[in-house]
Amino acid sequence: MAKQDRAIRTRQAILMAAAETFEKHGYQAATITEILRVAGVTKGALYFHFPSKEELALGVIEAQDPPPPTPDQLLKLQELVDMGMLFSHRLHTSLLTRAGVRLSMDQQAQGLDRTGPFLRWQRTTHGLLAQAKQNGELLPHVNPTETADLYVAAFTGIQAVSQTLTNYRDLEQRHITLQRHILPSIATPSILTALDLSPERTTRLARLTPAH
Template identity: 65%
Template sequence: MAKQERAVRTRRAILSAAASVFEERGYQAATVNEILASAGVTKGALYFHFPSKEHLAEGVLHAQDLEVPIPERACKVQQMVDTVVLHAYRLQTDPMVRAGVRLSLDQQAQGLDRSGPFLRWSDVGAQLLGQAKAQGELLPHVTLTETADVLVGAFAGIQAMSQALCNYQDLPTRVSALLRHILPSVVIPSVLAAVDLTPTRGATVYTELQTLHPDLPTLNALQEPAAAS
């Protein structure tokens, strides 16, 4: 078990270092040697977990995903909103998420399949919208996959704008504005009136998850990576 725990810590340290380098340098400019130096591990240890720079980037792309879902909400529109605003909050606080998003949007990342995060987010959105529709929360014209894709694409643009203008400092406010503009064309007005779209909602959901899952590595360890061994 101790050996397995060391391997987990080493992999986490490598991913954390890779996230830092990819976020700062981008995929094309980043080098494996830079990641090695940042992680403080041997080349053999790195290649045991990640055989190439592409595998490292794919690891970061997947590591940005939260391992636990938003707690079930009676209102599925609120559950969908909470999923979006939590990701926005994590963009401000979690370097792994920031690196994953940069890689997802990096048009210079030749040879790297960047479709995964977009497809996963669209699938999550469509599933939650489907549950909302089944509960009568959506307007009758809504097409689930189309609306999910619009939300994902709009969020990608909003976060890129926030990053360029102020390094994500105003992201919760921008995401709140985005939802206030899009959701009235999707959600029944009486349902939407009860949904919390305030800029502080992401921090509230994050605190809730930390209370429910105090040992969850994705919420805690990535901000203070364990040393490799």
């Protein structure tokens, strides 16, 4: 058991060192040598857990992989809002999340499969919207597949702008603004008035779902 615990701690130390290095330098410029220095582990220990730089980068992406789990809600549109709130918060507060997003967006990461996070985010968003439509939360014209694609693309855009301008400090507010523009075009009036978009909700969600 002690050996297993030590292996888990070593793997986590390597992941965090890789996250720090990838966030600072990007995939192409990051080196195994730098990751080893930050992690304080041997090359053998690193390659035991991650056989290559690519596998290490994928490990970082998967460790923060959106969407973060949120508590079940009666209204599925509220779950959709909560998911964006929590991910916005983690981009501002979690190194591992920021590094995973940088890798997912890094166009210099040649040979690295960066599609996973986007596809999983789309599937989860589509699932929530499909349930919301079944529950009568959506206006009749709303297509869950098209709307899920729009949500993922729009969120990707606001997080990129936020990272460039404020290093994610204003992302939570940008996300709320995005929701205030999209929700009136997809939610029924009675559901729209029942949704909680307050900043205080983000704080409560963050307490309920610890970050990496």
